[in-house]
Amino acid sequence: MQDLLNGQLARLVALSPSPYVRVSALVRQACATTLSLPPLPAEARVDDPADATESVLVEFAEQFSADVSAISDDLRGRFLSALGDAAVPAVMLTYFADFLPRVRAGLAALGSPEPWSDAIEWDHDSDPSDVLFNSFLPAVHELRTLDPVTTEVVRLRGAAQHNCRMCKARRESDALEAGGTEALYEQIAWYEISNALTERHKAALRYVDALIWTPAAIAPDVAAGVREHFSEAEAFELTVDVMHNAANKIAVSLAADAVPS
Template sequence: MGDDGLAERIAGLVAMSSGDSRRDTLIRLTCGRALSVPPLPLPADLLDESTEEDRMLAAFAEQFAVDVSGIGDNQRGRFLEVFGNNAFRVVVAVFIADFVPRVWAGCEAVGLGRPGSCDEVAWDDSSDPIGALLNGFAPAVARLRELDPVTTEIVRLRGATQHNCRLCKSLRDGDALDAGGSEDLYTQIERYESAEGLSEAHKAALRYVDALIWSPSAIAPEVADGVRKHFSRKQVWELTLDVMRNACNKIAVSLGADAPRVASGTERYSIGEDGQPVYADIA
């Protein structure tokens, strides 16, 4: 799609590792089964016998994929205890195994193919997937400008509530507010099908968001037709990638690191020229 380089970034993420190829295989198989979609390419074979650590990791990855808000303190604590300083990298590997297949399922449903998919993966055990995802891929998606800011914000807020990210729910994009976004409009997202303030294009986008989050293996033809009707190919590509970028909040939610920066109400922020969020100063 286009020349934004994001398909290549996805391919790069697929090739990266948590630091253990056998662990990566377990994560990818678990996420694929949980979502009923083909898993990412597998870097190694699994042994017939599983360890207690394997079972713990599989349970964590499955809950991450199915509903990240269901990860409780005990499961989180055990995960952090086992993986220690490497926990963040392992969670990022889980996220990649969870969300890239969703992107491919969405892209296939809307006729965009499988951007970033390769017959032979050039495995990369040394590069840092944390930086590649959060400082490379996510900001590059944020710099896309085919979608209008209100649609982008509506999509973001839907993902925030579906993953129950406290930080994301507390934020409001300044460009969207300046372009006509409002709390009255945003409160209609929860029941968008009957919302009078949301356009048919917004509703089509939200149906697609929900499908990617909850049923990527069964995206209804009418959902795919809806986004194709209201959005150009480049906009559908951006919309799909926005869902993945927004879903990076699952990493924070899984680790219990999604606390809002404000005690009440909402906080305005913007996207800087580098694609990273710029927050207002809080006294």
């Protein structure tokens, strides 16, 4: 399964839809600069935004990476107005530009092999939404090396950090059946002093926080904690789970994360 997921990650890196080659290049540069990480390769060479539309695109991508929950109504409105029909594809490409470098940095900190090679055959035809929702996310969901409670604890931490209303409200039934409780989940917010969360949970949560907030400076003790408490396969699943869960940034960025009434 890890080889399959590495293939999925490589496919995301190679996405370069023909109408959005420059959009992809701009957001890859903007996100990487914001994160202080090496950018994903891009098919087009870009320097600065060429016009007002591209300036809004870059501003949106920078805030998407820095703290998606802080995207203002004003910025969102300007982004949707400027990008028009290209807005949703641009958000998808921004998500890839934002999180794939985090995955690469996380696996590097753990001493894992590079998840994709530098040899890229650009994919001009695939729909980013289709690849994300019908290929990558289902493939991550099929991973079963981690226990359900740890998976849910990790998901809920990401939901809180990105302030996704839908994700915070949802509960996974397999985790509940495996012993997850609201009393346990309530302690995620102050996990370092929790007496209910295990050291394994805490090691995972430190890694989640590092991937979300400081991916360019994952502390050695955070990486060591993951290696101590998780097998190599579990650590890989933990890493791609964080990216899977962070797809909620797409909905949050567009204010589409309201809990259905």
